[in-house]
Each structure stands twice: as C-alpha cells, then as structure tokens.
Amino acid sequence: MSTVRSAGLAEAINATLTDLLEEDPRLLLLGEDIGRLGGVFRVTRGLRERFGEHRVRDALLAESTIVGQAVGMALSGLVPVCEIQFDGFTYPAVNQLVTQAARIGGRWNGQVSPSLVVRIPTAGGFRGIEHHSESNEALFARVPGISVACPSTGEDAAQILRYAVTLGSPVVMYEPIRLYWRRDTPARDPEPARSPTAARIVRRGTDLTVATFGAITLEVLEAAHALAPEVDVEVVDLRWVAPLDMDTVLRSVARTGRLLVVHEGSKDVGIGAEIAASVAERGFDALRGPVHRLAPERRAKPPADFESDYMIGVQEIKDEVLVMTK
Missing domain, CATH: 3.40.50.970 (Thiamin diphosphate (ThDP)-binding fold, Pyr/PP domains)
Structure with missing residues (x-):
C-alpha cells in the first residue's frame, strides 16, 4: 500500500x-x-x-x-x-x-x-x-x-x-x-471537493462504494488498497455529516451499485442509518444488493484494554466488502 x-x-x-x-x-x-x-x-x-x-x-x-x-x-x-x-x-x-x-x-x-x-x-x-x-x-x-x-x-x-x-x-x-500527530497516511486521489461542504471521493472504484468520515477513513482506504485489484472499492469521505452531501454518495452508488457505510460512532440511530435511508429513498434502482452498515454496536466505549474489541478495524472492513461483493 x-x-x-x-x-x-x-x-x-x-x-x-x-x-x-x-x-x-x-x-x-x-x-x-x-x-x-x-x-x-x-x-x-x-x-x-x-x-x-x-x-x-x-x-x-x-x-x-x-x-x-x-x-x-x-x-x-x-x-x-x-x-x-x-x-x-x-x-x-x-x-x-x-x-x-x-x-x-x-x-x-x-x-x-x-x-x-x-x-x-x-x-x-x-x-x-x-x-x-x-x-x-x-x-x-x-x-x-x-x-x-x-x-x-x-x-x-x-x-x-x-x-x-x-x-x-x-x-x-x-x-x-x-x-492529530499522524503524518503517514494511505494515498488518496487528489480530486478536490466541489464546495466547502461537499464530500470528497478519495478513491475511485467500480465494484462498491464505501461512505465514511473522520479517522476511520484511513482504515477504509487501507482496506480498499489491500483488496485491489480483486475488488475495486470507491471511497467517499463525507467530511460533513450535517449537511450530508447525499448527491455525491448517490452518484457514486449509481456507478458501483453497492453501498457500505462505515463509521466509529455506534450503529443505532447513527449517520449510517440516515445515509442508508436516503439511498433507499433516492437511489434504490441503482442498488444491486442491500445497503450495509459497519459500526460498533450500541454500548458505552470500553476501557482501553478492550478498545480493540469495540472499534472497527481494517480486517472487519475487508471482510464486509467481500461479503457484499461475493
């Protein structure tokens, strides 16, 4: 990578x-x-x-x-x-x-x-x-x-x-x-956002769209690079969650036909649920399968020694992508 x-x-x-x-x-x-x-x-x-x-x-x-x-x-x-x-x-x-x-x-x-x-x-x-x-x-x-x-x-x-x-x-x-102090990050496409509040496509792909934001964007990119060329993943970095740039997400889903939403906050009533609902309402015809969400279950953040059992990592993202594209 x-x-x-x-x-x-x-x-x-x-x-x-x-x-x-x-x-x-x-x-x-x-x-x-x-x-x-x-x-x-x-x-x-x-x-x-x-x-x-x-x-x-x-x-x-x-x-x-x-x-x-x-x-x-x-x-x-x-x-x-x-x-x-x-x-x-x-x-x-x-x-x-x-x-x-x-x-x-x-x-x-x-x-x-x-x-x-x-x-x-x-x-x-x-x-x-x-x-x-x-x-x-x-x-x-x-x-x-x-x-x-x-x-x-x-x-x-x-x-x-x-x-x-x-x-x-x-x-x-x-x-x-x-x-805050991390300098080495996975490579991303340099394409600029269309506006100050727009999402940014940081990796172009054809098989599946991953919409994400925040720190976990780096894990998503690492997983996408690791899966290539077997699976070609497009990564949308939302950058803003209010307002949500659903137009960029929908255009991406229209190209790939699949959507996975990954975020670090708990899954229930989260950003992923809103994105999934919006794609179901506005982009259902483009979907080749159900929208998936990958996020921690609804529970309090555990102590540091158990953090790895709570957080979503690169392997979990890769596994979910493979399940959706098999």
Missing part, C-alpha cells in the same frame, strides 16, 4: 487558527487550558504568546460556560472558536448549543447571524479512558441550525475551519484525536 506524508491534523489546525487570528481582529479562542498549556493535545500551542491572553482565553472547567460565553460573544459581533477537551465532556454544553446557539438566528427573525465554532477532539485509538474516546457526532447532526464537520486530513480541517468562521451560524468540528 502506498502512503503519503503530510502535516498532521493538529499542525494544520494550529496554522489555520494563527492565520485567522491575524486576519480578523474579532476572532478569539476560548477553552480549558488552551492558553498557557496549549490545550491537552497542544493544538493551540504558542498562540497565547503570540496573540495575548485576551484573544486566547483559558476558561473555567465548565463546558456550559465555555459555549454560553461564546453565544454572547457571537451576538456582540465577535467570532469565538471554542475547544472542548474531549467529546465525552460535551454533554454539559448541549443546552447552550441546542437551545441557544442553534436557535438564536431564528429567535431574532434572521436579524442576527452569529458565527460560532466549537472544536471537539473525538474518537478512539489512543487508549483513552472513560469519556475520552466517544464519537457523538450524530448527537448534533440532527439538530436544525447546527452544522457538523468531521475532517480526516489537515487540509480538510483547514478548509472547514476557514469556512466555518464565515457561516454565520454554529458549527461543531469533530477532530479525530488519533490523527
């Missing part, structure tokens, strides 16, 4: 935040330990020294106050970019995101368009303990008024972040922890 070497996710996000802070005096960062420490994963390292404590602000250990402050800042014309330390710590901020941030524009009859970004380290693969390895993107993907992005490369993270701060509505960006 060929690999490419590129900047890690953390490095790309840090560089993008640096540019955004320089370009827009309204933009500021807010989160637990993001200033003096540079964040748990050092994504904001060096930014406080460069831009000062008023623009790179260490917050209280209370996620509700982080997002609550950010909503007020956005209403006053600032552009806050928040960091939540881990996905599992997001729950205390759900009220502020769902009942406040997502509805402010409508509550003011469209007279205000507050820009607000919430960055969330997410997913497993780094031996995190309880609450540190969750994948809760589906929680916000179903909320009207909130956009949800899940990049798998530093390049996509940078593009998403630049777009998010201009959107005029809240964006939650899930950042795969195990990709």
Whole structure:
C-alpha cells in the first residue's frame, strides 16, 4: 500500500487558527487550558504568546460556560472558536448549543447571524479512558441550525475551519484525536471537493462504494488498497455529516451499485442509518444488493484494554466488502 506524508491534523489546525487570528481582529479562542498549556493535545500551542491572553482565553472547567460565553460573544459581533477537551465532556454544553446557539438566528427573525465554532477532539485509538474516546457526532447532526464537520486530513480541517468562521451560524468540528500527530497516511486521489461542504471521493472504484468520515477513513482506504485489484472499492469521505452531501454518495452508488457505510460512532440511530435511508429513498434502482452498515454496536466505549474489541478495524472492513461483493 502506498502512503503519503503530510502535516498532521493538529499542525494544520494550529496554522489555520494563527492565520485567522491575524486576519480578523474579532476572532478569539476560548477553552480549558488552551492558553498557557496549549490545550491537552497542544493544538493551540504558542498562540497565547503570540496573540495575548485576551484573544486566547483559558476558561473555567465548565463546558456550559465555555459555549454560553461564546453565544454572547457571537451576538456582540465577535467570532469565538471554542475547544472542548474531549467529546465525552460535551454533554454539559448541549443546552447552550441546542437551545441557544442553534436557535438564536431564528429567535431574532434572521436579524442576527452569529458565527460560532466549537472544536471537539473525538474518537478512539489512543487508549483513552472513560469519556475520552466517544464519537457523538450524530448527537448534533440532527439538530436544525447546527452544522457538523468531521475532517480526516489537515487540509480538510483547514478548509472547514476557514469556512466555518464565515457561516454565520454554529458549527461543531469533530477532530479525530488519533490523527492529530499522524503524518503517514494511505494515498488518496487528489480530486478536490466541489464546495466547502461537499464530500470528497478519495478513491475511485467500480465494484462498491464505501461512505465514511473522520479517522476511520484511513482504515477504509487501507482496506480498499489491500483488496485491489480483486475488488475495486470507491471511497467517499463525507467530511460533513450535517449537511450530508447525499448527491455525491448517490452518484457514486449509481456507478458501483453497492453501498457500505462505515463509521466509529455506534450503529443505532447513527449517520449510517440516515445515509442508508436516503439511498433507499433516492437511489434504490441503482442498488444491486442491500445497503450495509459497519459500526460498533450500541454500548458505552470500553476501557482501553478492550478498545480493540469495540472499534472497527481494517480486517472487519475487508471482510464486509467481500461479503457484499461475493
């Protein structure tokens, strides 16, 4: 399998935040330990020294106050970019995101368009303990008024972040922890996305489409490369799960006739279920067989020593593809 070497996710996000802070005096960062420490994963390292404590602000250990402050800042014309330390710590901020941030524009009859970004380290693969390895993107993907992005490369993270701060509505960006400092990744086609919120076809194929997003995109690509030329797999990196770019998925399914959806969050009532339902409604005639979903069963993320029994790996993806194409 060929690999490419590129900047890690953390490095790309840090560089993008640096540019955004320089370009827009309204933009500021807010989160637990993001200033003096540079964040748990050092994504904001060096930014406080460069831009000062008023623009790179260490917050209280209370996620509700982080997002609550950010909503007020956005209403006053600032552009806050928040960091939540881990996905599992997001729950205390759900009220502020769902009942406040997502509805402010409508509550003011469209007279205000507050820009607000919430960055969330997410997913497993780094031996995190309880609450540190969750994948809760589906929680916000179903909320009207909130956009949800899940990049798998530093390049996509940078593009998403630049777009998010201009959107005029809240964006939650899930950042795969195990990709923060990873540089060697499976080769992918360089074809650009059609728009800032569009999916990207990262491997062309003819036998089966795999739709995926986030860190597990790398496992999908590794499996696809390993199966070639016996099975020619097309891989669609969704990049965003709200809005979902179903047009790209449907065009791919029209070419291959088969669809497998792979994601790291639990299977029940997840992103895969929504994609499967949409393809059944809009692309049924193109299918040569049923849509399959590959994701962990509905249970809490286990302790680190049992993580491998929970997470979907390359072998499971290969086995599922072979079952669907035999």
